[in-house]
Amino acid sequence: MSNSKTERQLNLLFLLLNTVQPIEREAIRARIPGYFNKSNEAFERMFERDKEDLRDLEIPIETVQIDTFHEDLQGYLVRKDKWQMPAQIFSDKDRVLLNIALSAWQDSQFYSAIDEAVNRVGAITDLPFENHFQINNQSNALAMILEAKSSGKCVEFTYLSFKSEEEKLRLVAPWRVFLSSGNSYLVGFDQNIGELRTFKIARMTSAVRISDENVLENAPSGFSAANTISQWQNNLAQPIKVHLEVLPGFAGELRLLANDIDLGEDFDTLILMSNDLHELAKSIARNCAGVRVIEPAQLTELVNQFLALVVPNEK
Numbered sequence: 570m571s572n573s574k575t576e577r578q579l580n581l582l583f584l585l586l587n588t589v590q591p592i593e594r595e596a597i598r599a600r601i602p603g604y605f606n607k608s609n610e611a612f613e614r615m616f617e618r619d620k621e622d623l624r625d626l627e628i629p630i631e632t633v634q635i636d637t638f639h640e641d642l643q644g645y646l647v648r649k650d651k652w653q654m655p656a657q658i659f660s661d662k663d664r665v666l667l668n669i670a671l672s673a674w675q676d677s678q679f680y681s682a683i684d685e686a687v688n689r690v691g692a693i694t695d696l697p698f699e700n701h702f703q704i705n706n707q708s709n710a711l712a713m714i715l716e717a718k719s720s721g722k723c724v725e726f727t728y729l730s731f732k733s734e735e736e737k738l739r740l741v742a743p744w745r746v747f748l749s750s751g752n753s754y755l756v757g758f759d760q761n762i763g764e765l766r767t768f769k770i771a772r773m774t775s776a777v778r779i780s781d782e783n784v785l786e787n788a789p790s791g792f793s794a795a796n797t798i799s800q801w802q803n804n805l806a807q808p809i810k811v812h813l814e815v816l817p818g819f820a821g822e823l824r825l826l827a828n829d830i831d832l833g834e835d836f837d838t839l840i841l842m843s844n845d846l847h848e849l850a851k852s853i854a855r856n857c858a859g860v861r862v863i864e865p866a867q868l869t870e871l872v873n874q875f876l877a878l879v880v881p882n883e884k
Contacts, residue, residue: 810865
């Protein structure tokens with residue numbers, strides 16, 4: 570599939586996601602590059618094919634009758650609430666983490682959408698951040714997934730496992746994509762281990778590439794990404810105990826996450842429970858001048874990885 574087709578489908582998806590009222594075909598044709606310079610017949614073929622490709626990823630493009638008296642006058646849109654997974658319950662500490670994550674997307678085209686999602690769960694906190702870390706480009710990842718699915722190929726990427734915090738190369742047959750709490754996920758068949766897996770796109774540590782490997786397992790008839798959510802949530806790692814030493818009056822965002830704080834003369838001891846060391850490491854790295862990780866060792870390694878992205882080693 571050509572890059573122009575991938576770009577066209579992404580533009581169509583973003584247009585339909587960011588509209589309140591259904592958009593007519595001609596309005597879509599006028600706004601999407603690759604549509605407006607085609608003949609009527611070519612446009613109809615391309616538009617129908619693009620809709621089906623997106624729907625095959627379980628993106629709910631709706632066809633809505635606009636005029637009661639003219640049944641052939643139809644519009645299209647994607648309702649965000651129908652594409653998102655069931656809402657999760659957030660604690661105050663979760664909300665702080667959401668704000669930390671939001672800061673990393675300040676320069677992204679997704680910022681306004683993520684900001685809206687964060688505010689919906691009451692996470693309205695303005696925290697200053699000095700460092701910007703490399704964040705996986707979800708737009709590019711989605712483009713590669715669309716292209717691979719259309720051509721019957723797998724995608725490959727390196728992924729930081731939630732459970733083991735180990736980075737591994739993955740070879741995945743893409744089945745579905747979905748949104749949940751402001752994050753994008755890929756559901757697919759991991760051909761290296763021979764099992765269905767769910768991948769958080771933000772935890773992909775390399776660009777998504779299209780593999781030469783053909784898909785070995787296609788999604789079964791009637792497969793729904795929603796049916797995998799319960800199993801996916803049950804497989805999340807148990808909270809890990811984290812022990813930090815923090816300079817007095819330093820790292821307010823980490824103090825908000827702490828379960829217990831022991832104040833000292835030279836430093837304060839923070840104890841907290843983390844469900845995601847990857848996200849916690851980013852917060853610690855932002856406050857590295859006044860924070861030291863005592864345990865676990867894998868958290869220290871993650872912090873060092875983030876710092877290496879911002880401050881390259883001198884030779």
